[in-house]
Amino acid sequence: MIDGNEIAIETSDLSFSFSKEQTVIKGLNLKIPKGSIFGFLGPNGAGKTTTIRLILDLLSPSSGAVEVFGKSLRDQRSLVLSRIGALIETPSLYEHLTGFDNLKVTANLRGIRQKRVGEALEMVGLDAQAGKYVRNYSLGMKQRLGLALALLSSPDLLILDEPTNGLDPSGILEIRELLRELNVKHGVTILVSSHLLSEVERLVSHVGIIGQGKMLFQGPLKELQQISSESAFIEIDTDNNTRALEILREDHQSVIKATQFLDVQYVDKDRLAHLITLLTAAGLRVNRAQLVESSLEETFLSIIKDDHL
Numbered sequence: 144m145i146d147g148n149e150i151a152i153e154t155s156d157l158s159f160s161f162s163k164e165q166t167v168i169k170g171l172n173l174k175i176p177k178g179s180i181f182g183f184l185g186p187n188g189a190g191k192t193t194t195i196r197l198i199l200d201l202l203s204p205s206s207g208a209v210e211v212f213g214k215s216l217r218d219q220r221s222l223v224l225s226r227i228g229a230l231i232e233t234p235s236l237y238e239h240l241t242g243f244d245n246l247k248v249t250a251n252l253r254g255i256r257q258k259r260v261g262e263a264l265e266m267v268g269l270d271a272q273a274g275k276y277v278r279n280y281s282l283g284m285k286q287r288l289g290l291a292l293a294l295l296s297s298p299d300l301l302i303l304d305e306p307t308n309g310l311d312p313s314g315i316l317e318i319r320e321l322l323r324e325l326n327v328k329h330g331v332t333i334l335v336s337s338h339l340l341s342e343v344e345r346l347v348s349h350v351g352i353i354g355q356g357k358m359l360f361q362g363p364l365k366e367l368q369q370i371s372s373e374s375a376f377i378e379i380d381t382d383n384n385t386r387a388l389e390i391l392r393e394d395h396q397s398v399i400k401a402t403q404f405l406d407v408q409y410v411d412k413d414r415l416a417h418l419i420t421l422l423t424a425a426g427l428r429v430n431r432a433q434l435v436e437s438s439l440e441e442t443f444l445s446i447i448k449d450d451h452l
C-alpha cells in the first residue's frame with residue numbers, strides 16, 4: 144500500500160517548548176510515507192503526544208514546519224486538517240447517548256451527511272451495537288467508537304495516540320485488525336503512537352523512535368529488524384582462549400569482546416561452522432559456541448537507552 148515516494152506527514156526541524164527551561168521537541172524531522180502504518184514509539188515523556196498535537200495544530204511550534212500530503216499546515220490549515228482523523232488517548236463520548244447518536248451529533252455539528260454515520264459504524268464493526276447506550280460499552284467498544292468518530296470525515300490520514308492504552312489483549316488484537324483493514328481496504332495512512340514496540344510490531348510497516356524530543360531512528364520496520372539481526376554474536380569458549388583469540392584475529396574475524404568468553408560477530412551458519420573447524424583444527428577443544436541474538440524489543444530498548452544511532 145506504500146505509495147511510491149509520496150509523503151503523508153513531513154516535519155522539518157520541528158521544535159517546541161512549554162517553557163524557557165525545557166525544550167520538549169528538538170529539531171524533529173519526521174517523514175511518514177503515504178500508505179504506511181507508522182509506529183511512533185518512545186518511552187513515557189519522550190514527546191509523542193506533543194508532536195501529534197503540533198501536527199494537529201493544537202500547539203504552535205517554536206520553530207520548524209509541518210506538511211501533510213505536501214501542503215503546509217501553517218498556510219493551508221483547514222485543507223490539511225480536513226484530511227486528518229484523530230484519536231488522542233480516550234475519546235470524549237456522551238455516555239447517556241447510543242453509539243449511533245454519538246456519531247450523529249458530531250456529524251451534524253461538522254456538516255457531515257447522515258449516511259456516513261452508518262458507514263463509520265460498519266467500518267469499526269459496531270453496527271450491531273449502535274443502538275446501545277455508550278455507558279454499557281466495554282473499553283474496547285468505546286475505543287472503536289472513538290475510531291468511528293475519527294473516520295466520520297473520511298480522512299486519508301488517521302492519527303492515533305496510544306489507541307490501545309488500557310485495553311486487554313483481545314481488545315488490542317481487535318484494534319490492530321481494524322487498523323490493518325482500514326489501511327489495506329480503504330488506503331488510509333495511519334500514525335499510531337505507543338511506548339511498547341511489542342504492541343505495534345505486528346501491525347506497522349514503518350517505525351519512528353523518539354527519545355527526549357529527538358528522533359533516534361526512523362525507517363521501514365525491516366531496517367530495524369536488520370539492525371537487530373546484525374547485533375547477533377557467537378559466544379565461544381575453548382580450553383585455551385588466549386590462543387583461540389590469536390587464531391580468530393589471524394583469520395580476520397570480528398571479535399567484539401574477549402573476557403570470560405570470546406564474542407565474535409555472527410554472520411551466518413557457514414561462518415559459525417568455519418570458526419569451529421578453525422579452532423578444532425588448531426588442536427583446541429571448543430567447549431561452547433553459542434549464538435546470542437537480541438530480540439527486536441531489546442534493539443528498541445537499546446536505541447532508547449544509548450541514543451546510539
Ligand SMILES: Nc1ncnc2c1ncn2[C@@H]1O[C@H](COP(=O)(O)OP(=O)(O)OP(=O)(O)O)[C@@H](O)[C@H]1O
Binds near residue numbers: 192
Ligand atoms: N502541558 C504541559 N506543560 C508542560 N510540560 C508538558 C506539558 N505536556 C507535556 N509536557 C512535558 O513534555 C514532555 C513530553 O511529553 P509528551 O506527553 O509529549 O510525551 P509522550 O511521549 O507522549 O509521553 P506518554 O507516553 O507518557 O504520553 C514531558 O517531559 C512532559 O512532562
